[in-house]
Structure formats: C-alpha cells, structure tokens
Amino acid sequence: MGETMYAYKCTICGEFHHPKHCVCRKCGNRTFEQVTLEGEVTLLTYxxxxxxxxxxxxxxxxxxxxxxxxxxxxxxQLEVNNPAIGMKLTSKVGIIKEGTNSDYYGFIFEEKK
Ligand SMILES: [Zn+2]
Structure with missing residues (x-):
C-alpha cells in the first residue's frame, strides 16, 4: 500500500486523463493538474x-x-462476490499480479463497508 493513483486534469478544458498524457486529447494543452483517484465509484460493466x-x-x-x-x-480488478451493474464500490490501489515476475499497482474495487 502507500501507492496513490492520479488523474491528470487539463488546466484549460478540464478533461480528465488516466494514465498521464503529454498532450490533452481534447484541446492540445500541455499542462495538467494532478488529482487523486480515490473514493466512491459506480460499476459500469464487468x-x-x-x-x-x-x-x-x-x-x-x-x-x-x-x-x-x-x-x-x-x-x-473487482473484489466483489456478486457484482451488479450500477452498484457503488470503493476504489483502492493495490498490487495486481500478472505472471510470476511482474506484480504491478493497479485499481482494485471493493464493496463499501
Ligand atoms: Zn484540454
């Protein structure tokens, strides 16, 4: 733990980017404001x-x-036993295993406590 995920908000048009882009995909601006990605999310599909x-x-x-x-x-990754589209989840960042040598940090979504 201790890792944080960020989104990058364009300082001109407000478009959010994740992962980081060098150039805003909407307006071409090159300056971004870093925003922490945490908290409540809504499940769209799984x-x-x-x-x-x-x-x-x-x-x-x-x-x-x-x-x-x-x-x-x-x-x-969803850590939910019975996911349902539209349900509210809590986002955290954790280690996602991919193969034996390449753990990496990614999003994990779990049920709200
Ligand atoms: Zn922009």
Whole structure:
C-alpha cells in the first residue's frame, strides 16, 4: 500500500486523463493538474475472467470498468462476490499480479463497508 493513483486534469478544458498524457486529447494543452483517484465509484460493466495467468491464486476473477465521481472511467480488478451493474464500490490501489515476475499497482474495487 502507500501507492496513490492520479488523474491528470487539463488546466484549460478540464478533461480528465488516466494514465498521464503529454498532450490533452481534447484541446492540445500541455499542462495538467494532478488529482487523486480515490473514493466512491459506480460499476459500469464487468466480466468474469477464467484462465488466469500464472500468479493468480483463484480460479477466476472479475474485472470491471467503473466511473469516478469526476466522470473518469478506469478498469481494474473487482473484489466483489456478486457484482451488479450500477452498484457503488470503493476504489483502492493495490498490487495486481500478472505472471510470476511482474506484480504491478493497479485499481482494485471493493464493496463499501
Ligand atoms: Zn484540454
């Protein structure tokens, strides 16, 4: 833990970017304001994934696309037993395993406590 994910908000048009872009995809501006990506998200869609790469300890995982309150959509791993489109989840950043040598930080979405 201790990792934080950021979105990059264009200082001219306000478009959010994640991951970071050098140039705003909407207006071409090159300056961004860093915004922490945390908190409540809404589940837009999800898929159940079998045949996981080596390194996962489960037979399947859910991956979902969620929307932050600022309108940015991102994808990540769902730690929810019965996902439903439209449900509110909490976003955190954690280690996502991909293969045996390449853990990386990514989004994990879990049920609100
Ligand atoms: Zn812009």
């Amino acid at each position: 898929t159940k994934v079998y045949n996981l790469p080596e390194g996962y300890m489960k037979p399947y995982l859910y991956f979902g696309i969620v929307k932050f309150e600022n309108g940015l959509t991102v994808s990540g």
